[in-house]
Amino acid sequence: xxxxxxxxxxxxxxxxxxxxxxxxxxxxxxxxxxxxxxxxxxxxxxxxxxxxxxxxxxxxxxxxxxxxxxxxxxxxxxxxxxxxxxxxxxxxxxxxxxxxxxxxxxxxxxxxxxxxxxxxxxxxxxxxxxxxxxxxxxxxxxxxxxxxxxxxxxxxxxxxxxxxxxxxxxxxxxxxxxxxxxxxxxxxxxxxxxxxxxxxxxxxxxxxxxxxxxxxxxxxxxxxxxxxxxxxxxxxxxxxxxxxxxxxxxxxxxxxxxxxxxxxxxxxxxxxxxxxxxxxxxxxxxxxxxxxxxxxxxxxxxxx
Amino acid sequence: xxxxxxxxxxxxxxxxxxxxxxxxxxxxxxxxxxxxxxxxxxxxxxxxxxxxxxxxxxxxxxxxxxxxxxxxxxxxxxxxxxxxxxxxxxxxxxxxxxxxxxxxxxxxxxxxxxxxxxxxxxxxxxxxxxxxxxxxxxxxxxxxxxxxxxxxxxxxxxxxxxxxxxxxxxxxxxxxxxxxxxxxxxxxxxxxxxxxxxxxxxxxxxxxxxxxxxxxxxxxxxxxxxxxxxxxxxxxxxxxxxxxxxxxxxxxxxxxxxxxxxxxxxxxxxxxxxxxxxxxxxxxxxxxxxxxxxxxxxxxxxxxxxxxxxxxxxxx
Numbered sequence: 001x002x003x004x005x006x007x008x009x010x011x012x013x014x015x016x017x018x019x020x021x022x023x024x025x026x027x028x029x030x031x032x033x034x035x036x037x038x039x040x041x042x043x044x045x046x047x048x049x050x051x052x053x054x055x056x057x058x059x060x061x062x063x064x065x066x067x068x069x070x071x072x073x074x075x076x077x078x079x080x081x082x083x084x085x086x087x088x089x090x091x092x093x094x095x096x097x098x099x100x101x102x103x104x105x106x107x108x109x110x111x112x113x114x115x116x117x118x119x120x121x122x123x124x125x126x127x128x129x130x131x132x133x134x135x136x137x138x139x140x141x142x143x144x145x146x147x148x149x150x151x152x153x154x155x156x157x158x159x160x161x162x163x164x165x166x167x168x169x170x171x172x173x174x175x176x177x178x179x180x181x182x183x184x185x186x187x188x189x190x191x192x193x194x195x196x197x198x199x200x201x202x203x204x205x206x207x208x209x210x211x212x213x214x215x216x217x218x219x220x221x222x223x224x225x226x227x228x229x230x231x232x233x234x235x236x237x238x239x240x241x242x243x244x245x246x247x248x249x250x251x252x253x254x255x256x257x258x259x260x261x262x263x264x265x266x267x268x269x270x271x272x273x274x275x276x277x278x279x280x281x282x283x284x285x286x287x288x289x290x291x292x293x294x295x296x297x298x299x300x301x302x303x304x
Numbered sequence: 305x306x307x308x309x310x311x312x313x314x315x316x317x318x319x320x321x322x323x324x325x326x327x328x329x330x331x332x333x334x335x336x337x338x339x340x341x342x343x344x345x346x347x348x349x350x351x352x353x354x355x356x357x358x359x360x361x362x363x364x365x366x367x368x369x370x371x372x373x374x375x376x377x378x379x380x381x382x383x384x385x386x387x388x389x390x391x392x393x394x395x396x397x398x399x400x401x402x403x404x405x406x407x408x409x410x411x412x413x414x415x416x417x418x419x420x421x422x423x424x425x426x427x428x429x430x431x432x433x434x435x436x437x438x439x440x441x442x443x444x445x446x447x448x449x450x451x452x453x454x455x456x457x458x459x460x461x462x463x464x465x466x467x468x469x470x471x472x473x474x475x476x477x478x479x480x481x482x483x484x485x486x487x488x489x490x491x492x493x494x495x496x497x498x499x500x501x502x503x504x505x506x507x508x509x510x511x512x513x514x515x516x517x518x519x520x521x522x523x524x525x526x527x528x529x530x531x532x533x534x535x536x537x538x539x540x541x542x543x544x545x546x547x548x549x550x551x552x553x554x555x556x557x558x559x560x561x562x563x564x565x566x567x568x569x570x571x572x573x574x575x576x577x578x579x580x581x582x583x584x585x586x587x588x589x590x591x592x593x594x595x596x597x598x599x600x601x602x603x604x605x606x607x608x609x610x611x612x613x614x615x616x617x618x619x620x
Contacts, residue, residue, distance in 0.1 A: 041425050042433075048422060049440040052497065056443065058465055059455040073463050113349075121346035130339035136347070143354055145609045147558045149579045150598040153591050154360035155353060157374055174353040177346040207338045236448040238561050239583070254450040258565055261454050269458050276451035287446045291439050294446065298505045 056280075063087070063274040070269045086274035096278060098249055099256040106171045106241075106252060107234040113176035114230045115223055121177070122185025123211050127197055137186070143179040148239055156243055166250045171241055175234065181226045188222040189215060225297035228290060235283050253279045365596040371589030387596040397597060399573050400581040403488065407577065408556045411492045411499075416549050418496065419503035424533070426504075427511045438508075442501035449498065453565035456494050457481065460566075481567055484574040491562045491575055499555070503548050510544030511537070550612040554605050 062070060063086055064079040090096040124130065125137055155174060164170040192215065200210040216223075241252045251259070257275045287294055340347075365387055367380045391397050426437055444452065459465045460480040467477030480490040514537050522532050560579035563569050569576035569584070576584075578601045585594035 038430070041428060041430060045422070045425050045430070045437050049437055052441055052444060052500070054465075055452060055455050055459060055497070056447075058459060059452075062455070062458065070458075075463075075465060075468055117345040117349065121343045124339045124342035128335060128339035128342070130336040130343075133339070136343065139350070139355065143350070143358070145554065145602075145605050146354070146358055147554075147579070147598070147601055147605055149558060149560070149582050150361050150595075150602045151354060151357035153582075153586050153594050153598070154357035154364060156586070157360075157591070158352075158357065160374060173349065176353075177349045179350070179354070182346060207342070211342070232446055236446075236450075238448070238450055238564075243586075254448045257448075257454065258450045261450075261457075261565065262568070272454045273458065276454045279451040280447040283446050283448070284443065287443065288439065291435075291442070295438060295442060295505055298442075298445075298502055 059273050059276055062269065063277045065270055067268060067270050070273075083270075086270040087278070089271055090274055090278060094256070094260070094275075095248070096253075096256070096275075099251050099253045100278075102168075102171075102245075102250060103235060103252045103254075105168060107231050109168075109172045110175045110234040111227050111230045113172070114178055114181045115227055117177040118181035118226060119185045119189070119216065119219060119223065120211070121182050122189050123215055125182070125186045126189035127192075127194070127215075128207075140179045140182050144183065152240060152243060155240075159244060166245055166247045168250075170244045171250070171252070174240065175230075175237070178230065178233075181230065184222055184226055185219070188219060192218055221296075224293050228293050229297050231286075232283065232294075361595045361598060364592055365599050367592050369591040369595075371591065373591075383592070387592045388600075391593060391596050391600065394593075396573060396576065397578075397581055400576045400578045401600075403574070403576055404557060404559055404578045406488055407492060407495070407559050408553055410489075411495050411556050412549055412553055414492070415496045415499050415503055415552060416545070419500050419548070420507055420545070422500070423504045423507035423511055424537075426508060438505070441504055444498045445501040449561040450565050452498065453494070453562060456490075457566055460490050482571055484572050487567055487571060487574045491566060494562055494566070495556065495559075499552060503552055506548040506551075507541070507544060510541050510548075514540045546612060546615055550608060553608055557601060557605055557608070 061077065061079060064082040064084070065076070066079075066081060066083050066085070069076060069080055121136075125133060151174075159165055159170045196214055197210055200214045205213065236254065237252070238254045238258070241255045242258065245251050245255055248256075257272070257279055260275065261272045366382060366384055368383050368387075369377075369380050373380045422441060426434060430437070461467075462477075462479040462482075466480070470477040478486040480486045518536055519532055522536055527535065558579050559577040560583065563575040563577055563580055564583075567575045569580050578597060582594045582597045582601070585591075585597060
């Protein structure tokens with residue numbers, strides 16, 4: 001607070017000097033770092049990014065190595081006899097197609113549910129008056145802080161009472177409308193001018209029509225953010241699927257990988273590395289293609 | 305056009321002229337019904353799968369509910385605070401609290417400092433490959449923890465990649481995952497690696513909102529880069545820093561996947577976290593105790609979030 005005021009003063013104090021200084025470009029150049037600094041910055045970033053990506057490189061290279069090569073010491077970098085054997089086992093013996101399909105089905109329904117339900121309640125919270133509105137919003141905010149581990153025990157009891165253990169609904173229903181999504185959609189819709197909505201109402205459009213024709217078409221950016229974050233969360237979700245997918249044909253990719261990696265295959269590193277490659281490749285491809293939206297989403301919500 | 309729009313919105317938004325005629329009460333009630341209809345799908349899912357379990361978990365933590373009671377919930381006995389006293393007498397739980405605290409207290413500062421350094425580097429004078437760097441640092445965030453834990457387990461072997469690299473600089477690395485001393489640092493390393501990107505992006509957004517003219521003015525006044533950073537950038541970044549670190553701590557407090565996939569909580573419970581303890585008690589069928597443990601975690605997270613909101617509000 002104090003510092004901001006001080007800074008403001010300094011800006012005004014510095015103000016009169018601005019016209020005296022040569023315009024834009026020349027000044028900019030003076031504020032730029034000397035080349036030595038810049039080279040150092042690049043070097044530091046390059047080392048850091050290499051260290052960050054090294055485990056991925058190691059994973060991809062290892063997935064093509066034989067078990068013998070993986071266990072041999074000293075370690076080798078490039079696969080000496082590249083093999084697809086590890087991948088073949090996943091596709092032929094371990095039904096990875098089923099796990100992949102499960103992950104896709106769960107993610108797609110979770111995303112669709114969130115896009116629809118979060119924007120509906122977001123619209124109501126942002127643009128309609130109704131009794132209980134403030135309370136509902138408060139509950140949503142409180143729920144944002146609840147760790148998953150708090151609800152999963154009773155949730156499991158509920159799901160088993162309903163006879164839904166190891167079914168798609170068990171994997172999807174609890175995530176169909178996340179409080180984070182409600183918060184995101186409400187904040188965005190609140191920014192849409194009331195006049196647009198009033199105009200539609202005056203023209204005789206009902207709420208549903210106003211929502212579908214006026215509000216939803218304007219919600220592209222937050223829907224994209226929400227869709228991507230939800231997909232990411234669903235694809236990588238682990239604790240709940242681990243608890244509730246109790247038969248092999250209902251495993252999602254991370255569950256399958258974790259159970260194989262701790263079971264009798266625990267030391268078959270080639271197989272596990274190939275499995276990891278198969279789990280993360282789709283999401284990395286998606287990320288690289290849509291990285292701008294991923295990153296905007298994080299910056300906008302501050303939530304992973 | 306723009307001017308008219310603003311006036312209309314200001315004039316009518318608060319109920320004064322909702323439509324040409326004002327049918328009054330019934331219209332209001334109909335609006336309320338419509339609003340609740342819009343909220344209905346969410347409210348149902350929220351109530352049944354989130355709020356309900358949250359409340360049940362609270363109630364369960366005061367009972368001796370076990371997996372055998374699923375068939376016949378009426379046989380459950382109310383035990384008051386006994387689950388909580390049992391919890392705080394359980395050496396394994398206390399151990400898990402200490403482990404979680406260790407993880408959070410070491411992991412958060414490390415991640416914050418590194419993320420801030422990288423964000424500042426990316427924000428300074430770098431023009432080329434900026435996107436590539438951002439994508440690179442963010443990649444671990446989008447990948448499944450289970451999948452990357454597999455490769456880390458391999459890297460952290462006694463004669464694995466990390467120790468080979470450490471050997472280049474003359475350090476004899478430990479058997480990371482089988483040592484009670486080094487298992488936690490290894491998991492912290494993994495967590496820092498995985499969460500750096502999130503925090504860096506948040507800090508980068510914060511840095512970009514620091515007005516350049518203030519920095520330039522300071523430079524004209526003779527402040528060097530370090531002074532500008534300490535006296536201007538850092539104070540202006542405070543809310544962002546606070547937000548980022550609190551979000552991260554909330555995530556770190558729920559520490560579960562890393563030990564689950566890497567160490568199974570071992571060796572000798574050295575990486576057993578509170579979440580993991582809860583998960584184990586659930587596995588043993590001790591639902592009451594698991595609920596109590598999860599509520600202790602929830603309270604810790606709620607307190608932290610409360611501190612965050614307080615601190616952010618006092619900033620304004």
